[in-house]
Amino acid sequence: MNGTIYRRPATIPVTNGTVITLKCGDTENGYTTYTVTINVEGEKLADVESITLDKTTLELVTGKTATLKATIKPDNANSKEVTWTSSNSSVVKVENGKITALKAGTATITAKAGKKTATCKITVKEKPSQLVLVTPNVVLSNTTNGTQVSWKKVTNAKGYIVYRKDGKNSYKQIAKTTALTYTDKTAKSGITYTYTVRAYNGNVKSSYVGKSILRLTNPTVSVSNATKGIQVSWKKIKGAKGYIVYRKSGKGTYKQIAKTKSLKYVDKTAKSGTAYTYTVRAYNGSTKSSYTGKKLVHLTTPAVRVKNSGKNVSLSWKKIKGAKGYIVYRKSGKGTYKQIAKTTSLKYTDKKVKKENILIQYEHIMAQQNLHM
Structure with missing residues (x-):
C-alpha cells in the first residue's frame, strides 16, 4: 500500500446497540475484520400533559358497540398506555376503548394515561321494540249514563287510550284505562261524536280507527191508567227522529208495541189487573237511545x-x-x-x-x- 486512503461512503440505519462488522484491507496484504457496537444517545421522555377522547358523549341502544379513540400529548410522553374504566359496568362495559351497551341507563367511561384522565358520558336506550299491537275494534252504544265505548282485549296490550272528537275538531284523549269499556258521561244529546281507542305497551301504540254515534239520552217515561188503556208519555229528546215503545208483562221480555213521532202513546190492549212494564227508546236512523222501564198495574175504568x-x-x-x-x-x-x-x-x-x-x-x-x- 502506498499510504493512499480509500473512502467509500455508506449509510447504515442503526438503533442503540446495533453491531456493525467491518472488513478492511486488500487482496495483496489481506483483510482485517473489525466489530463496532453503535451506542446512540437516548432521547429524553416527557410526562403526560393531556389525554383526550374523540367523543365526550355517546348514545347507544342495547346490544350495540362503539370504539373510543384516545390521544395522548406530547408525542414523546413517557407513557402511551391507556387504562379504561366504566362507572356502571352493568350498563356499559369497556375493553381497550371498545364499549358495549348492556342495558338502558347511563355510565361514564374514563380513559387514564399517566396522571391525566378524559371521560365520555354514555346513554343507553332500549332497543326499539318489534312489538305490534292490533288496532282495537270499537263498538259504540247509548246507555243511561252516557255513550259507552267498548272493545275486545288486545294481546300484549298493557292498557288502552280513549279519544273523542265532535264535528271537524281533532281527537282529544278523554281516558286511559286497563278495562275493556269506557262510558263517556259528558256526551250531550243531539251531538254526533267520533270515538277511537289505541292499545299501548310502553312507548308502543296501536293504530286506530274512528267510529261515530249520535248521542241520544234515554226518555224518562211516565205511565198512568187512562180511560181506554195505559198512557205512556215522555219528553222530547234532542236529536231524536222518533220513539219506539216497548212493553213486557211480569218477568217476560220486552216487545215493541209502537213506533211514533208523538210524545205519548196509549196501550189499548192492556188487560185489567195485569202488571206491565213500559219503556221508550228514542231513535235516529239506526241509532237508538238506552232505556229504563216503568211498571204499572192496569185497572180498567169502572162502568158506573x-x-x-x-x-x-x-x-x-x-x-x-x-x-x-x-x-x-x-x-x-x-x-x-x-x-x-x-x-x-x-x-x-x-x-x-x-x-x-x-x-x-x-x-x-x-x-x-x-x-x-
Missing part, C-alpha cells in the same frame, strides 16, 4: 150505574180486576172534582147531591158519569 131516588143518588159498579178499592169524586156544574168517598164496596149512595156530576176513580183511573136531575 146511576140511580136517582129523591134526594139521594145511588152509584154502583162492577168489580175491577186488580183494584184494591174505589174512590168517588163529585163536582157541581163547571167546578172541579172533589173526593167524597173511598170504599172497598161496589156501591155508594150520595145523600147530598142535587144536580151534580159524579166521578168514580180507583187507583189512578177516573170514570166519569154526568147526571141530570
